[in-house]
Amino acid sequence: MTRQPDAPRHVVANPGDADTVLRRLIRDGWVAREGFALPDPAWDVTGNRLVLHGRITDPESLQLAVLAAARGAGVVAICDAESTLGRALVDDLTRLGPVRQGPAPEPGTDGNAAADLVPEQRALLDRLAAGDTIAAAAAAEFLSLRTANRRIAEARALFGVRTTREAVLAYLRQRGPGQ
Template sequence: MSQILPLHVVPTATDATGVLRRLARGGWKTREGFALPEPAWDVSARQLVLFGRVPDLDTAKLAVFAAARGAGVVAICDPKGEVGRALRDDLARIGPLGADDGEPAEESGDSPITAEQAALLARLADGETIAAAASAEYLSLRTANRRIAAARKALGVATTREAVLAYIRLKKEAGDG
């Protein structure tokens, strides 16, 4: 399969949420827990990413086994602790850590807004409500409103409508140049 398997070991649930959002936008299906009930050995065609906390070596073994069968892994544990080091070493034998075919972390090097803000503005540009955009991006409505307010400030505009129009202009400029 030409697609890179997403393998991530992150220290916090917040970091995991960001990775999972990006992967979900890239078409990956996410599921909590590392056990694979599938009878088929190779699950890579399902584009499945398993995630959760890895508190011990037994859970780490489950995560590595799932990755060996073709599932992506987003493991939450201290990457510098004994379990985290063992998990990172074992996953690195399967594929590169931190690489995936999800959206890039940033829209572009010169964009004034973050990828998360851009994703919300793109959904608004497509006609979604803020509530629908928040839900689709796995954010609370309050967090989505804060991200949009930060985008308005970064873009130097007063209203969300103006922010969406500025975002559309940025995308056109990036596409032309």
């Protein structure tokens, strides 16, 4: 069974940025739908390649967006990332995986995928760079081995590489010396 790539999660400041992101996603085969309520009764909608978009204006729309992302839909949310709602949205979405803020280029095109890593991914890659095994790094970060493997797979996808070794090397190059 092949694993579906993670659904995109974007938080942008204005409708123009949302349009830019949505055009790119539609070009890549995603189906865009306005609003965050999922019409599909099935819990896992990952295979549908559905991306929901709209404004986050209140806690209810925030909850709908996070629930849609948890069920496997892509999300393009228009919200000020510095507002209370925006910070809550980014925090909740980050628990599910990488979140892009703004209309940033897709992985591998901007030269700095390390900036898109979540803290768990950075910690795991730091430990792998220091010589730990994935199992040892997971235990040190209080993660299950399965979660650690998922986070590392997400990092590989962000860097556009096939192996964990390549992801660690790309991370070290982009992180820079002494960090």
